[in-house]
Amino acid sequence: MxxxxxxxxxxxxxxxxxxxxxxxxxxxxxxxxxxxxxxxxxxxxxxxxxxxxxxxxxxxxxxxxxxxxxxxxxxxxxxxxxxxxxxxxxxxxxxxxxxxxxxxxxxxEERPFESYKNPSAFKIFAGITPLKILAMSTESFIQYGSNITQSKTKGAPKCFYTQIEFDANEFQKDFKDHPLMPSPIPGVHPAILDKAIEEIKTNPDKISKGIKLYSSFHEFPSRLIRHGFLFTSKDEHKFYPMPPLSEIEDKFYSYFKSM
Structure with a gap:
């Protein structure tokens, strides 16, 4: 059977x-x-x-x-x-x-979420389901999910999402020197990223800015996933960390080759 x-x-x-x-x-x-x-x-x-x-x-x-x-x-x-x-x-x-x-x-496997220091205050979150919005935010990985699951206008009761590797300080320096540079975020023009950073910087009440209605998660190489994946609601969350590359290569070599 x-x-x-x-x-x-x-x-x-x-x-x-x-x-x-x-x-x-x-x-x-x-x-x-x-x-x-x-x-x-x-x-x-x-x-x-x-x-x-x-x-x-x-x-x-x-x-x-x-x-x-x-x-x-x-x-x-x-x-x-x-x-x-x-x-x-x-x-x-x-x-x-x-x-x-x-x-x-x-x-x-599920693990307790550990807070990590970010290279800058500006983070990029990719919604996977049911919301697929790509957003920039000054909130932490956990705070972002807590807020979108309580929003009546741009949220949902439960969400599954991830954070994308992004260093805003390094990006803005590179963009200033090389305005025709390729984007560090697949599918998003660098000028849009720069504009979003400046908009949040100049508006004290603004903590998040949508940068794309569809996150195009399928375009992101797995190596760009920061932290891992989070299931969240207003009352609870469930975190699945992304292993370091050395562990992925050792335990899941076939998957590693596709990254």
């Missing part, structure tokens, strides 16, 4: 599925072997198999994981594709998985 899993897909879209595949197999399935082929990054989390919620028809979907007539396991069965994260309990989210475009998978 094939094993059963519940996965929450976080990127490129947010949906909940039942599956007979292991995390490694799921990454390869969506990125290299599925009719629903996706050319890019895949992020998903495994959900406790005992989890039940009236919003999700989990029991039905698990019952649909019947092997094909030739013995192949049933790869996936959709449970929901609408307001999934909003209706998910953080406590049942297990490990997080990043899959490269080649189907290589890296596993991340």
């Amino acid at each position: 094939s094993e059963k899993h519940i996965y929450m897909i976080l990127h490129p879209s947010n949906f909940l599925i039942a599956s007979s595949l292991t995390p490694d197999e799921l990454g390869k399935h969506y990125l290299t072997g599925s009719n629903q082929y996706f050319n890019g990054k895949l992020i998903f989390a495994e959900i406790d198999l005992e989890y039940r919620n009236p919003y999700f028809e989990i029991e039905w979907a698990l019952g649909e994981l019947v092997p094909h007539q030739d013995g192949r396991p049933k790869a996936t069965k959709f449970i929901s594709a609408y307001r999934v994260l909003e209706n998910m309990d953080f406590k049942v989210i297990k490990n997080l998985y990043l899959a490269s475009s080649t189907g290589a998978v890296m596993e991340l």
Whole structure:
């Protein structure tokens, strides 16, 4: 009898599925072997198999994981594709998985968040789901999430996002000397970054500035991810740190090669 899993897909879209595949197999399935082929990054989390919620028809979907007539396991069965994260309990989210475009998978474990010194006051946050806005902010990694989950105009009850490596001091120095320089942030013109920094500097009441309506997270090399990934709501957060490059190379070499 094939094993059963519940996965929450976080990127490129947010949906909940039942599956007979292991995390490694799921990454390869969506990125290299599925009719629903996706050319890019895949992020998903495994959900406790005992989890039940009236919003999700989990029991039905698990019952649909019947092997094909030739013995192949049933790869996936959709449970929901609408307001999934909003209706998910953080406590049942297990490990997080990043899959490269080649189907290589890296596993991340939850850890307490540790505060790190930033090279400048200006940080860049990339929304992954349900908000996909790319924003600049003077808030900390945790504070930013706390505020967007309480905002009625630009927020959502629960969010999943990351912080992108960015040194505003170094950037502005380089931009002043080389105005035609390539942008350190994929998909964003350097002039937009410079304008956002100056706008926040000159407005004491402004702590965040949207710089792109769609974060284009798929364009960011994994090496640009600072800290890791955060699930957040107004009451709680769940943090998955990005390992140092040396650890990724040692434990997840196939994924490392794709970075």
